[in-house]
Amino acid sequence: MAKRIDVRNVDIYYGGFHAVEGVSMTVEPRTVTAFIGPSGCGKSTLLRTLNRMHEVIPGAHVKGSVQLDGTELYGQGIDPVAVRRVVGMVFQRPNPFPSMSIYDNVAAGLRLNGVKNKKILDDAVERSLMSANLWNEVKDRLGKAGIGLSGGQQQRLCIARAIAVEPQVLLMDEPCSALDPISTLAIEDLIGELQEQYTVVIVTHNMQQAARVSDQTAFFNLAAQGKPGKLIEIGPTEKIFSNPDEKATEDYITGRFG
Amino acid sequence: MSAATTTDAQVSFRRPSGVRTTKNAIATVYVFLATALAVIPLAWVLYTVISKGIRLVLTQEWWLQSQRGITPRREGGGAYHAIVGTVEMALICAAIAVPIGILGAIFLIEYAKGTKVARAVSFTVDILSGIPSIVAALFIYALFITIFGLGRSAVAVSLALVLLMLPVVLRSTEEMLKLVPNELREASYALGVPKWKTILRVVIPTAFAGIMTGIMLGLARVMGETAPLLILVSYAVGINFSPTSDTMGALPTMINSGRDQAPQLPGYERVWAAALTLILISMLLNLLARFIARASKLKEK
Numbered sequence: 238m239a240k241r242i243d244v245r246n247v248d249i250y251y252g253g254f255h256a257v258e259g260v261s262m263t264v265e266p267r268t269v270t271a272f273i274g275p276s277g278c279g280k281s282t283l284l285r286t287l288n289r290m291h292e293v294i295p296g297a298h299v300k301g302s303v304q305l306d307g308t309e310l311y312g313q314g315i316d317p318v319a320v321r322r323v324v325g326m327v328f329q330r331p332n333p334f335p336s337m338s339i340y341d342n343v344a345a346g347l348r349l350n351g352v353k354n355k356k357i358l359d360d361a362v363e364r365s366l367m368s369a370n371l372w373n374e375v376k377d378r379l380g381k382a383g384i385g386l387s388g389g390q391q392q393r394l395c396i397a398r399a400i401a402v403e404p405q406v407l408l409m410d411e412p413c414s415a416l417d418p419i420s421t422l423a424i425e426d427l428i429g430e431l432q433e434q435y436t437v438v439i440v441t442h443n444m445q446q447a448a449r450v451s452d453q454t455a456f457f458n459l460a461a462q463g464k465p466g467k468l469i470e471i472g473p474t475e476k477i478f479s480n481p482d483e484k485a486t487e488d489y490i491t492g493r494f495g
Numbered sequence: 496m497s498a499a500t501t502t503d504a505q506v507s508f509r510r511p512s513g514v515r516t517t518k519n520a521i522a523t524v525y526v527f528l529a530t531a532l533a534v535i536p537l538a539w540v541l542y543t544v545i546s547k548g549i550r551l552v553l554t555q556e557w558w559l560q561s562q563r564g565i566t567p568r569r570e571g572g573g574a575y576h577a578i579v580g581t582v583e584m585a586l587i588c589a590a591i592a593v594p595i596g597i598l599g600a601i602f603l604i605e606y607a608k609g610t611k612v613a614r615a616v617s618f619t620v621d622i623l624s625g626i627p628s629i630v631a632a633l634f635i636y637a638l639f640i641t642i643f644g645l646g647r648s649a650v651a652v653s654l655a656l657v658l659l660m661l662p663v664v665l666r667s668t669e670e671m672l673k674l675v676p677n678e679l680r681e682a683s684y685a686l687g688v689p690k691w692k693t694i695l696r697v698v699i700p701t702a703f704a705g706i707m708t709g710i711m712l713g714l715a716r717v718m719g720e721t722a723p724l725l726i727l728v729s730y731a732v733g734i735n736f737s738p739t740s741d742t743m744g745a746l747p748t749m750i751n752s753g754r755d756q757a758p759q760l761p762g763y764e765r766v767w768a769a770a771l772t773l774i775l776i777s778m779l780l781n782l783l784a785r786f787i788a789r790a791s792k793l794k795e796k
Contacts, residue, residue: 293681295609322687332678336700338793346686349696382793395682402686 239266239436240306240323240405242287247301248465249282251294256282258465260301262455269428269437271447271474274457274489279466280440283457284408287438288324289317305406322350325404329411331391333383333398340379342394346402361401369397370427389420396427400435407431409439413446425450444490448478456486541774548771551764557772561744562732567753567762574765574772576734576744580649581776584745585718587653587738588660593710595657596664603665604672605694617669624662631658632723639727647727649738652745655723660713667709671702704788711784715777721747746773 242264249257257279264270272280285291286299289310303310310320333342341348343362352358362379366372371393375386383394392412399407409428413421421443428450431437441447447454455471470483481487510516551557554573561576599616607613635655639645675698683693699706724730724745730752731742749769756762 288685290681290685293684318684318687318689320687321685326681326685328678328682328685330678332676332682334679334682334697334701336697336703336791336793345683345697346688349683349686349688349692398682399685 239434241266242406242436242438243302243304243307244283244287245302245304247283247286247299247303249279249286249291249299250297252296255465257286258467260468262468262471264436264438264453266436267432267434268452269432269439269450270453270455271451272438272440272455272457273442273444273447274466274469275459276442277462277466278457278459280457281410282466284410284438284440285326287406287408288321288326290321290326292317322402323404324406324408325399325402326408326410327392327396327399327412330415331388331395333386333391333394335382335384337383338380339375339383339386339394342383343397343401345398350402362397365397365401366394368400368427368430369393370423370430371397387420389416389423392416392420392424393427396424396431400431404435406436406438409437411440411442414442421446444478448474454478456481456483456489458485458489544767544771544774547764547767548769551768552771552775557768561734562749562765563734565732567756567760570761572765574746574749574769576732577746577749577769578772578776579734579736580731580743580745581718581747581773583736583738584649584653584656584724584743585714587650588656588717589710589714591653592657592660592664592713596661596713597668597706599661599665600668600672601694601699604669605690605698620662620665623658624666626658627722628655628659628720629722629726631655632726634658635723636726647729647741649728649740649743651727652723652743653738655727656717656720659720660717663713663716664709667712668702668706671705671709672698674705675701700791703791707784707788707791711780714780718777719747719773721751724748725751746770746776 244260244262244264247257247260248255260283262270272284274280282291286303287310291297291299299311301311305320305323309315334345337345340362343365344358347358347361352361363372366375371390374390375394383391386394392415396407396412413424416424425446428437428439432452439447439450451474453471454474454477456469456477457466458469459466470477470481470486472481477486478490481490487493511519556571557573557575558578559575560571560573562572562574563576565572599620603613603616607616632652632655635651635658639651639654640647645651679697679701680693683697684690688696724747728745729742730748731744733744735743737743746769750766750773753762753766753769756766
């Protein structure tokens with residue numbers, strides 16, 4: 238079910254602005270890859286190119302190649318909507334649909350893609366909420382509004398919503414930055430479980446989080462404000478955090494800059 | 496550290512000086528007076544209309560009978576013919592203006608945001624929302640009656656009202672769509688939902704209560720308009736359901752037709768009762784909008 242991502246020589250632009258330069262990396266199936274680096278270095282931008290979400294911003298475009306198990310995501314005739322069905326995303330701030338109940342939020346992805354069968358929807362909602370470790374907290378109030386939950390619960394609801402459509406890859410853009418430490422821990426445990434089924438890519442500003450949850454860490458940096466962000470180093474998390482090849486990586490991780 | 500301690504020692508918990516207390520009192524009085532000045536005329540108008548019109552409005556005939564065969568010197572009859580006309584013309588207007596307004600706003604916010612076209616259309620709509628009703632009426636008169644050679648009719652009135660209602664609906668819908676956070680659209684896209692379905696199933700439901708309020712405000716404005724009625728349809732005292740006939744009763748024209756009655760005549764009271772009826776219908780629409788908005792909202796806990 239999980240898929241492998243190959244990024245080759247990717248350059249990302251917002252209109253005339255060169256945001257990310259020359260990134261190549263491979264993400265193996267059923268692993269967690271963390272993107273770390275200072276603000277503005279293009280981690281989120283790169284993450285959003287993995288499911289063509291950056292195209293939502295007018296003027297954004299990509300050069301290079303992103304492949305999902307060998308299928309070129311930026312090839313001719315590829316529908317970004319179809320890509321996003323396979324590569325799901327969880328955002329920085331919890332964003333459940335305010336007009337929908339907890340049940341409807343989780344079922345939204347399936348329903349809006351044409352699934353009407355009540356049984357399938359019920360099963361998907363229960364399974365997704367269980368995987369997101371939220372089922373026991375909400376099973377008695379599935380009809381209540383999703384925005385009535387606490388921040389941490391809302392974020393787990395958003396994760397349940399993302400995995401209800403059974404994506405192959407799950408992208409997470411700083412999923413814990415708006416949450417308290419206990420909710421963060423819950424999400425981190427969840428990422429560990431999700432890894433068994435999905436390929437996970439997570440952007441984080443929290444070094445300890447990257448060290449705790451990821452198998453592979455990629456460090457991004459930019460030469461100066463207004464210059465494109467670059468991939469400085471990518472490797473097994475243990476190596477990046479104990480014995481990185483680049484001086485910049487070590488400086489960033491030990492807190493000497495950034 | 497010692498500098499900080501001395502500053503701390505100087506922190507005072509005494510009341511502000513007399514000058515400041517006085518300034519505060521004066522400002523408080525001003526604010527209160529301004530509020531009172533704004534509310535007094537409103538309350539006065541409401542009191543006058545209710546006190547002079549309530550007797551007739553509470554009778555059954557008022558809601559069930561027309562003014563056919565009733566002269567200003569005679570008691571009796573009702574406003575049914577005018578209510579029918581007002582509601583019918585407002586509904587035809589809404590049936591045209593609401594879809595165009597909402598779809599236009601969706602285009603401007605969801606598809607053409609930030610483009611020259613969007614700015615040009617928004618600017619035009621702003622100008623349109625400033626045109627007096629009589630200009631809208633004369634435009635429809637010129638187009639509908641002079642150029643197309645069609646007769647005066649309730650439909651012509653509705654078309655003039657569309658020109659007045661459209662900007663209200665379009666602008667308010669635009670504002671409501673702007674308030675929907677982009678994160679919700681992105682969340683929907685990330686589920687592999689196409690853009691049109693995102694708009695239909697996520698954006699519109701989120702903005703629904705606000706859009707509804709805009710529609711009701713537009714309707715309330717349009718129902719009180721008098722100029723298009725005077726120019727595009729004659730007042731009729733009898734009941735008429737046909738929107739294409741050239742005469743139809745309406746509450747504003749009912750008020751207008753009786754406005755020069757002497758205060759001791761029964762016709763005088765009917766003018767006030769018609770005014771009260773118009774206010775009541777507007778209020779009813781407003782309550783209905785709130786009810787729909789509330790019913791569409793989910794319980795949080």
